[in-house]
Amino acid sequence: MKVEFYKHSLGELEKKAIVETLDSLFLTTGPKTKEFEEVFAKNMGVGRCVGLSSCTAGLFLTMKGWGIGQGDKVISPAMTFIATSNSIIHTGADVVFCDVDKETALIDLNQVEDSLKKDKSIKAIIPVHLYGQMVDMKSLRGIADKFNVKILEDCAHCIEAERDGITPGQLGDAAAFSFYATKNLACGEGGAVITNEQQLADELKVIRLHGMSKSAVDRHIKYKHWDMELLGYKANMFDIQATLLLTQLPRLESLWQRRNEICNKYENAFSKAGIDFPITLGGNKNARHLFTIWTPNGKRDDFLTYLQEQEIGVAVNYRSVHMRDYYIKKYGFKLGDFPVAEEIGEKTLSLPLYPKLENLEIDYVIDKVIEAHKVFA
Ligand SMILES: *Cc1c(COP(=O)(O)O)cnc(C)c1O
Numbered sequence: 001m002k003v004e005f006y007k008h009s010l011g012e013l014e015k016k017a018i019v020e021t022l023d024s025l026f027l028t029t030g031p032k033t034k035e036f037e038e039v040f041a042k043n044m045g046v047g048r049c050v051g052l053s054s055c056t057a058g059l060f061l062t063m064k065g066w067g068i069g070q071g072d073k074v075i076s077p078a079m080t081f082i083a084t085s086n087s088i089i090h091t092g093a094d095v096v097f098c099d100v101d102k103e104t105a106l107i108d109l110n111q112v113e114d115s116l117k118k119d120k121s122i123k124a125i126i127p128v129h130l131y132g133q134m135v136d137m138k139s140l141r142g143i144a145d146k147f148n149v150k151i152l153e154d155c156a157h158c159i160e161a162e163r164d165g166i167t168p169g170q171l172g173d174a175a176a177f178s179f180y181a182t183k184n185l186a187c188g189e190g191g192a193v194i195t196n197e198q199q200l201a202d203e204l205k206v207i208r209l210h211g212m213s214k215s216a217v218d219r220h221i222k223y224k225h226w227d228m229e230l231l232g233y234k235a236n237m238f239d240i241q242a243t244l245l246l247t248q249l250p251r252l253e254s255l256w257q258r259r260n261e262i263c264n265k266y267e268n269a270f271s272k273a274g275i276d277f278p279i280t281l282g283g284n285k286n287a288r289h290l291f292t293i294w295t296p297n298g299k300r301d302d303f304l305t306y307l308q309e310q311e312i313g314v315a316v317n318y319r320s321v322h323m324r325d326y327y328i329k330k331y332g333f334k335l336g337d338f339p340v341a342e343e344i345g346e347k348t349l350s351l352p353l354y355p356k357l358e359n360l361e362i363d364y365v366i367d368k369v370i371e372a373h374k375v376f377a
Pocket of ligand 1: 154
C-alpha cells in the first residue's frame with residue numbers, strides 16, 4: 001500500500017465554477033474576489049477581509065500597514081514555519097523569538113510577557129495557532145493590552161477552531177490566513193487578512209496593488225485616472241483563486257469532521273501504544289490541520305525513513321526556526337536558546353491527514369507507526 005502525505009479535496013464543483021469564471025470578464029481581482037472577501041469576513045465574524053496572494057504577504061503587509069519597520073521588534077514563536085518570522089524581517093524590524101509549551105507546542109505566554117517587560121521596542125506579537133489549536137487568546141489579549149502592542153494572528157493552520165468561545169481573528173487586531181495547496185481551505189496559492197480595523201483594511205487594499213488609488217474593477221466601468229498614493233507591493237488575490245475558495249467554503253465543516261475523525265483514530269491508537277503527540281487542551285476545538293507524533297529521542301530521522309520505506313508520506317513540521325542557518329548567522333543563536341522548540345523540532349514527525357484518506361490507509365499508517373515505535377523506542 002502507498003499512502004500519500006496529502007491529497008486535496010477540490011473536485012467537480014470547483015471544475016464547474018472555474019469554467020464559469022473563465023467564461024466571465026475578470027481573471028484578476030474582480031467580483032469573485034470581492035464576494036470571497038465578504039463571505040469570509042462574515043463567516044469569521046469580523047468586519048473586513050482583504051484577499052491576498054499568500055499568508056506571508058498578509059503578515060508582511062499588515063505590519064507595514066501598522067508602520068512597523070526598522071528599529072521595531074516583533075515576537076514570533078521559535079516553533080513555526082519560517083514565513084512567520086521571515087515576514088517580520090522583511091519589514092526591517094527584528095524578531096524576538098519565544099519558546100513554546102512542552103505539551104501543546106504553542107507559544108509560551110510567560111515568555112511573551114517577560115520579553116515585553118524587558119524590551120520596549122516590541123510593537124507586535126504574532127501568535128501561531130500551531131497544527132490547528134488556538135493560542136489562549138483571552139490571556140494574550142490581556143498581556144498585549146497591558147503593554148499596548150498589536151496582535152497579528154498567524155492562522156495558516158487554523159480556520160475552524162474555537163477556544164473559550166473565541167474563534168480565530170476575533171481577539172487579534174488582525175489575522176492572516178493561508179490558502180496554500182495543503183491548507184484546510186486551499187486554492188494552490190493564496191491568502192487573506194481579516195480585521196475589524198477599517199483603516200488597516202483600506203490600507204491593505206491599496207498596498208496589495210502598487211499603492212494605486214483605483215483597482216482594475218474601478219477602472220473598467222468607466223476609465224478614470226488613478227494616482228499612486230504610496231509605494232505598494234503586488235500581492236492581490238485574483239478571481240480564479242477566489243472561485244476555488246468560494247466553492248469550498250460551505251464544505252469547510254464537513255471536511256473538518258473527517259479530519260477530526262482521523263485524528264481521533266490516531267490519538268486513540270497511539271495513546272494505547274505509548275506514543276506521544278501534542279495534546280489538545282480540554283474544551284478546545286482543534287482545526288486539525290496537521291497530525292504530528294513525537295518520536296523517541298534521537299530517532300526521528302530513522303523513524304521517518306522507516307515509514308517512507310513502507311511507502312507512507314511523511315513530513316517534519318517543523319525544525320525550530322532559530323537554528324536555521326540564516327537565523328544563526330543573523331542573530332548568533334545557539335542550541336539551548338529555546339530548548340523546548342529545539343526538542344520538539346528534533347522529535348516531531350507529521351503523518352498523512354486529509355479527508356480523502358481511507359480507513360484502510362489509516363489502519364495501515366497506525367500499524368506501521370506502532371511497528372516503528374517498537375523498533376526505535
Ligand atoms: C503555510 C504557513 C504560512 C505561509 O503561508 P503562505 O500562504 O504559503 O504564505 C505561514 N505560517 C504558517 C504557520 C504556515 O504553516
